[in-house]
Every structure is written in structure tokens, then in C-alpha cells.
Amino acid sequence: MDRINGADWVNIGGGKRGFRDQNAAAGLEGTALVALWLNDIQENLFKVIEDEGLAPAAGDWSLLQKALRRMTRGGRADLTINGFQSAPPGAPADNQIYIVQPTGTGAWAGRNNYIAQWSGGVWSFSLPLTGMIVNYWSGGxxxxxxxxxxxxxxPGTVAEIEAATPNKIVMADQMRAARSPYFILSAGAATxxxxxxxxxxxTNMASTISSFLSDPASTVTGSKFTVGAKDAGAWIFMGYTALVLGTVASGGTDFRLSVARNGSTGPFQGQPISAVNTYGNSITQPFTVTAGDVIELSVFHNTGAARNASSTQLAGFRIGGA
Incomplete structure (x- = not known):
């Protein structure tokens, strides 16, 4: 795209070519509008419009606005929507936004997973970007x-996360801030x-509370996380377990946790055990993982007898975007 270059252009400052009006009394011609310049403007505008999936429509003075809204919406990390449903609402308010839940019906037929916005009496649709996050209200x-x-x-609310992980090793705001692959494993009541x-x-974590992984080859099962190629990178892993001790002597006994990668334990975190009935311990460990790596949680104690581990959890999230 270039500035006007037709006959009788004028310098409008800083060497920029611009327009002038015709002045018949003074014998001055107006700047000539040339087809190349007009086509340049037209095609630059339609490049934006058509790249957002919109078609030319005579009389629609809002096409560029709609395209810019789509571009802005797709680039936002968080978008508040009015609903996640398969049928259009009966009486939507102007500028309300919905996600079309499969299978779309009525005016939303054939638009599964699209973002639908009601504006000016019509629905406009745009495809979401991979990794896009939206919020909506549905009883919370x-x-x-x-x-x-x-x-x-x-995970939608702090209350939901804390209810699922009673020792609070993973909080909702951490998961939201990460905007990345993550998982949460829990033993529940198993010891x-x-x-x-x-x-x-x-190995007592049979329940996957929640997970979002980019690679189908990544798995969270059998108390361990196996890394697929698309989920490789820098991760932060967190673990927790509690030992049911019964009676032990104070001091001189250790209880430690470690995040293990491919069977090799990392640095242990722990402290001497006090004479209490149940003693909890947690660990936070960063690792850079590659495809095929297996992450597990290990425990060590020297209390002199076998002890039951309970409330065990292992979680992790990747640092950086999806």
C-alpha cells in the first residue's frame, strides 16, 4: 500500500504525498484519483476482512469492524462468554457471545466449537485459536x-480445586496463570x-482429578505422568503425602519426598519427624522433560516400621504457553 501518487498531489508534511482540493478560481486542479491507488486501499481492507472468514457484502458498513473484533477476540487470553450451548438463545442481547457446543442447531448448525456473537440482529462466527481460554457463568x-x-x-474455581486437593498443593490461580498443559493425580482415600x-x-494415585495435555501420546495413569513430544519442556511438579505414624520417637527419624524421573529420584525434601500421629510432607521440583520421560513420586522414611501413606497427590504444569 502506498500514498497517493496521482497528478497534482501535494506535500502534506515530512515529504508525505497527500491530496488537495480543486480551486477553479485559482486555476488549480484537484489531486487525481488513480485506479492503482484506489485498488490498493480496497484490497488492503479486504485482506483483513476475508482472512477473518467474512465475505464482501454490499451495503454492510460494519464488515471491517466485524473483522477487527474477530482478530481482537482470537488474540485475547481470556474472553468472557454468555454460554456454552448447542442452540441459539431465544432473545440474545446485542454483543452477547457464545460458544457453539456440538452439535449446533438452528442458526448455529454447522458451526460446532465456533465463537458466535449477536450483533446488529445477526450472528457472526469465528474459529477459536488453539490454546484460547474463555470464562463463563454456570452456577459458578x-x-x-x-x-x-x-x-x-x-478447573474453574478455587473452591473446586481445594475440594479436589485437600492439602492445596495446586491452586486454581496457578493453573490459570500457566495457560499450559497440566495434570492432577490423587490417591483419594487409598493408602x-x-x-x-x-x-x-x-503407586496409590488411581484418580486423575483433572488434566489438559497437548499431545495424545502424553498419559496420566497408574500414578505416573508419561511425556509426549508436544508436552516436552520445562515443568514444575508438586507432590504431597502423609504418613500415619502411630507412636514414634521425636527426632532422629526422617520423612522425605522426591519427584522421580525415569526411575531416578531427584533431590529429596523433608525434615525430622515429630511425635505426632499423622505427618504430612510436600515437595516442589522443576524439571525439563523430553518425550518418553516418566514422572513419579517417591517417598523415604526411617521410622523403623512400615507406615501407611495417605492423601497422596502428584501434580504438574508446564511453564509457558500450550
Whole structure:
């Protein structure tokens, strides 16, 4: 795109070519409008409009505005929507935004997973970007993320996260801030007997509370996280477990946790045990992982007898975008 270059252009400052009006009394011609310049403007505008999936429409003075709204919407990290549903609302308010839940019906037919906005009496549609996050209200704020083919539910409220992970090793704001692949494993009420003076892998986490992973090859099962290529990178892992001790002597006994990668334990975190019935411990460990790596949680204690581990949890999120 260039500035006007037709006959009788004028310098409007700083060497910039501009227009002048015709002045018949003074014998001055107005700046000539040339087809090249007009086509230049037209095609630059339609490049924006058509790239956003809109078609030329005579008489529609809002096409450029609609295209810019779509561009802005797609680039936002958080968009508040009015609903996630398959049928259009009966009486939408102007500028309300919805996600079309498969399978779309009525005016939303064929628009599965699209963002639908009601404006000026008509629906406009745009495809979401992979990794886009939206919020909506449905008896409490919910969070959805588009994984490239569907909208998946993320942990929605602090209360939901804390209810699922009673020891609060993972908080909702951490997951939201990460905007990245994550998982949360929990043992629930299951316990596991841990021998004394042995590095034991915790295998009692049968429940996957929540997860969002970019690579189908990534799995969260059997108390461990296996990394797919698309989820490789820098991660922060967090673990928690509690030992049911019964009676032990104060001091001189240790209870430690470690995040293990491919069977090799990392640095242990822990402290001497006090003479209490149940003693909890947690760990936070960053790792850079590659495809095929397996992450597990290990525990060690030297209390002199086997002890039951309970309330075990392992979670992690990748640092950086999806």
C-alpha cells in the first residue's frame, strides 16, 4: 500500500504525498484519483476482512469492524462468554457471545466449537485459536480451553480445586496463570504401605482429578505422568503425602519426598519427624522433560516400621504457553 501518487498531489508534511482540493478560481486542479491507488486501499481492507472468514457484502458498513473484533477476540487470553450451548438463545442481547457446543442447531448448525456473537440482529462466527481460554457463568465461573479440536474444561474455581486437593498443593490461580498443559493425580482415600529405610514409589494415585495435555501420546495413569513430544519442556511438579505414624520417637527419624524421573529420584525434601500421629510432607521440583520421560513420586522414611501413606497427590504444569 502506498500514498497517493496521482497528478497534482501535494506535500502534506515530512515529504508525505497527500491530496488537495480543486480551486477553479485559482486555476488549480484537484489531486487525481488513480485506479492503482484506489485498488490498493480496497484490497488492503479486504485482506483483513476475508482472512477473518467474512465475505464482501454490499451495503454492510460494519464488515471491517466485524473483522477487527474477530482478530481482537482470537488474540485475547481470556474472553468472557454468555454460554456454552448447542442452540441459539431465544432473545440474545446485542454483543452477547457464545460458544457453539456440538452439535449446533438452528442458526448455529454447522458451526460446532465456533465463537458466535449477536450483533446488529445477526450472528457472526469465528474459529477459536488453539490454546484460547474463555470464562463463563454456570452456577459458578467455569473455564474452557480450545485444544484445536474441542473445548475442554479446566478447573474453574478455587473452591473446586481445594475440594479436589485437600492439602492445596495446586491452586486454581496457578493453573490459570500457566495457560499450559497440566495434570492432577490423587490417591483419594487409598493408602499404601511404605517400608522403612526404602526409597518407595507411590503407586496409590488411581484418580486423575483433572488434566489438559497437548499431545495424545502424553498419559496420566497408574500414578505416573508419561511425556509426549508436544508436552516436552520445562515443568514444575508438586507432590504431597502423609504418613500415619502411630507412636514414634521425636527426632532422629526422617520423612522425605522426591519427584522421580525415569526411575531416578531427584533431590529429596523433608525434615525430622515429630511425635505426632499423622505427618504430612510436600515437595516442589522443576524439571525439563523430553518425550518418553516418566514422572513419579517417591517417598523415604526411617521410622523403623512400615507406615501407611495417605492423601497422596502428584501434580504438574508446564511453564509457558500450550
Amino acid at each position: 465461573t467455569k473455564i474452557l480451553q480450545f485444544d484445536g479440536s474441542q473445548w475442554v474444561s479446566l 499404601q504401605s511404605i517400608p522403612s529405610n526404602t526409597n518407595a514409589t507411590l
